[in-house]
Amino acid sequence: MIPRTKVNYSLRELLAALFVSERQGRHREELVALLREIAHSFQWRAILAQLSPADPVWFFAGGGASIIAYWLVRVFRWHVLLRSMHANARFLDLYLYSAIALSVAIFTPFQSGEVLKVELFKKRGNVGRLPGYSAFMV
16 A cells, blocks of 8 residues: 655646656656645545435536626626726626636736736737726726
8 A cells, every 4th residue: 555645746847747848758757746645634535425315417517607607797796897997898708817817816926817808808908907907996
C-alpha cells in the first residue's frame, strides 16, 4: 500500500502540471499524487448515499439549466444597466464577455473577471470605462 501524504498545491502548480512541457515528468507525478489523495481522502460513500435517490437526468439537466439561467440573469441585468446609461451593447456580446469574465473570476481573486469584462467592451468600442465600471459597481 502506498503511504498517503498531505498534498498542498497551488492553482498555478496544478495548471503547470497540466500544460507545461519542460518538466512534464515531475508535474505528472505530482498531479497523479494529488488525484490519488483526493480519491482516497474524499468521503465518496457519504456523497453517493446522499445523491443515490436523485434522478440523474433531473440532477444534471437542472444543474446545467440553473447555471445558464444564472449567467443569463447577470447578462440581462448588465444589459439593462448599460442601456439606461445610453451605452451601446449587443446582448450576445454581453453574454460572451460575461461568460469569459465568470470563467476568469473562478481562478482570480477580487472579481478581476468583472474588470476584464469592462476592459473587453472598452477595447471593442462598445462601452466606455465609466459606464462599464458604473454598471459593475451597482
